[in-house]
Amino acid sequence: MLAVPSLALAQAAGEAAGAPAAAAAPAPPAPPAARGVAAAQAQAAAPPADSWAGQIEMLSRWVEQRRGPGQGCTERCYALDRLRITGAVGEGPLQFELSGGVLADGPVAVPLFGPPASVRIEATLDDGRPASRREAAPISFDGNHYYLWTAARRFVLRGTLSLEGDLTLLVAGPLNTFEADVTGGSVAEGARLSGLSGAALHFSPDGGAAAQIAGPTVFQLSRAVRVGREIGFEYRLVLRSGTDLGVVRLPLAFGEKVLDVSGATGFRVEGGELVLPTSGRAAEMTISGTLPKVGVFKPDPRSAYEWWLFESDAEHRLAVKGDARQVDAAESPIPRTQATSRLLLVKRGQQVEVEVEPLASVEVLAAVVREHRRTLVLTERGDLVADDALSYENNGIDYLSYAPGGRPIYLATDGKAQRIMHQGAARERVLVPLQTGSHTIQVQSLAQAAMRPIGGSLSLPMPSYPLTASRVALTVGLPEGVLPIALLGGDRPVWFADAGDALAVAAGFVAAWIAVRPGAARGRGRLRALRVLGGLVMAGLWFVAPATFVALLVGIATAAVAWLAGRLFRGTARAAAMVVLLVAGGLALLVGLFAVSAGRYQGERWDGAYESAAQAPASARRTKDDDLAKGGGSLAPGGAVLEGVTPVALGLPSYARNLKVNRELVTEERAFRPVLIYTTPSALVPLALLWLAGVVVLLAAHRAPLTELYRRASERLARRPEDGAPAG
DSSP states (O other), rough: OOHHHHHHHHHHHHHHHHHHHHHHHOOOOOHHHHHHHHHHHHHHHSOOOTHHHHHHHHHHHHHHHHHTTTTTTOOOEEEEEEEEOOOOOOOOSSEEEEEEEOOOOOOOEEEEEEEEEEEEEEEEEEESGGEEEEEBBOOEEEEEEEEEEEEEEEEEEEEEEHHHHHHHHEEOOOOEEEHHHHHHHEEOOOSEEESSSSEEEEEEGGHHHHHHSSOSSSSEEEEEEEEEESSEEOOOOOOEEEOOOEEEEETTTTOOOEEEEEEEEEEEEEEEEEEEOOOOOOOEEEEEEEEEEEEEEEEOOOSSSEEEEEEEEEEEEEEEESEEEEEEGOOOOOOOOOOTTTEEETTOOOOOOEEEEEOOOOHHEEEEEEEEEEEEOOOTTTTTEEEEEEEEEEEEEOOOEEEEEEEEEEEEEEEEEEEOOTTTOTTEEEEEOSEEEEEEEHHHHHHHHOSSSEEEEEEEEBBBOOOOEEEEEEEEEEETTTTEEEEEESSSOOOOOOOHHHHHHHHHHHHHHOOOOOTSSSHHHHHHHHHHHHHHHHHHHHHOOHHHHHHHHHHHHHHHHHHHHHHOTTTHHHHHHHHHHHHHHHHHHHHHHHHHHHOOOOOOOHHHHHHHTTTHHHHHHHHHHHHHTTTTOOOOOOGGOOTTSOOOOOOOOOOOEEEEEEEEEETTTTTTOOEEEEOOOGGGHHHEEEEHHHHHHHHHTTTTHHHHHHHHHHHHSSOTTTTOOOOO
């Protein structure tokens, strides 16, 4: 009855024996003698294959091979029970014994101690095998810890530890218990500890008492710097000592402004240091506040290493440089708040340099002025009355600091009058409330201009505000006593003469060239000079009296065409041609006079402010009535504008002529500063006298032709009709 099971188990054992041989890595061949000894030992230790014990052993091997490696464990597949350290501190290596086990069905990397740069380990592994078959433990390091590679269900690691530097031992854990039976020193955290995970154990020799007086034996500091609209920091400080900590001082080396400390009561700042009163041998506290700026950061001299976490919001970008090593931000002792977190492990003697680059501009993104229209009227007394109309697009700014370029007298938003308010002592700037979306603003202001009697240049005041204006249009109204020459500062300069004036001057020169005929006795040079003088007189007449210029030009053209018709026609045809010329000349004169009158600047009074004030919404009128009812409608001495009182709009003064200039894309850095170059009638008196002298010279040169023309006209008028009739 056992034959069939024995055969099946034998086949299963054969498959099980063959599976590991195929899956395992090839091993180097052993010497023949060793192979013989190993085979003899295995044959002597193994039970007979045809016995129940042999069949059960083969079945267990087959089950082990069918079970996949690592089944039953997905996380932390090890357990550390106890760590015991003995020896003399500071007199050579320390002996240790670590017991634990593996929870997985396969080899696992078990973290031990660190840091590898300051700790050396030599150990052997007791994994349940005979002492004669034990070898050196498979230990290596990665990151901040040594690792043991083993698959033993239960193991004991024994060996020696050599500590260098500050005699600090990092225990990765989790470790159930820790025991230290050392001589010549002590462990600052205590000789008997439990529940260690990521802990740092500090060994202090007997000669380290002076160092304990200067500061805590255990000083673990983690820092976080968060950059936003302001720079904030959060420090987490852990202190432990073999004696009472007392008062701990933390230098504020980076200009920290401490706002809160949790875990300590009665903290204060003295001489650039944070004074933290503590009680007992252990303390843990969190310090938060703000930093004035970022720059070069260094760890505290008492720290062997520090965790530095740097974060920034979406409007800032951080550039972190230095010799510290960046690690996974998930290991930060301080919780992260931004996706841009960077965690650095900064050791003693290292430093980190941080730079911040802002990524947004409030002036560009928050609000912009679509169009700004400014009308500036200059009066005869030198007063400058300005009216500004702005259309803007706002996405979050509450108030606009607006400097109108004069004393503000009126403010309205979307046609509703607003009170004129300013901040502090800045009386030249008005705080204009802005609404979200597209709206309009109207501002009126008064200023003074120093006018010169013969002319000069005048810098026209323009408003200033910290927004970008897409387009600024300026209209300058001038009185009769100010004659503009040029208006500069815009995209293109504006001159007193344009292309139409140039065409009129050219026509005047042609007419003068035709009309100036002093007589045959004149020389050619004198004739040419008289014709140029006639052209200058006609050009001056265009600017002085355009209507007279048009009438004279039409008369000269009609006379020239009549002279030509008299040479070409005779009799009735010549009479008909003359009639047609007279009618055409009259029509041309009427058209010319109409064009001149339509093209000239008219001194019409600008009543837009009156209309806007008369059509103000009922809410604005109710606001005004409320102010009057509260006594706010009284005038200040001298009729000045009272602050806090809702103003009314002022009608702009009349002007005789105006100039217009535009400027695209105006900012505070690219300000629009127009300059008016002007003259006065007093400065033109010499030019007027010269023009009259030119007229006199021309008349004198044409005295003979004019006298002859007068004589013929007199004779024709004095001749009787019967004298001209033919005899019987």
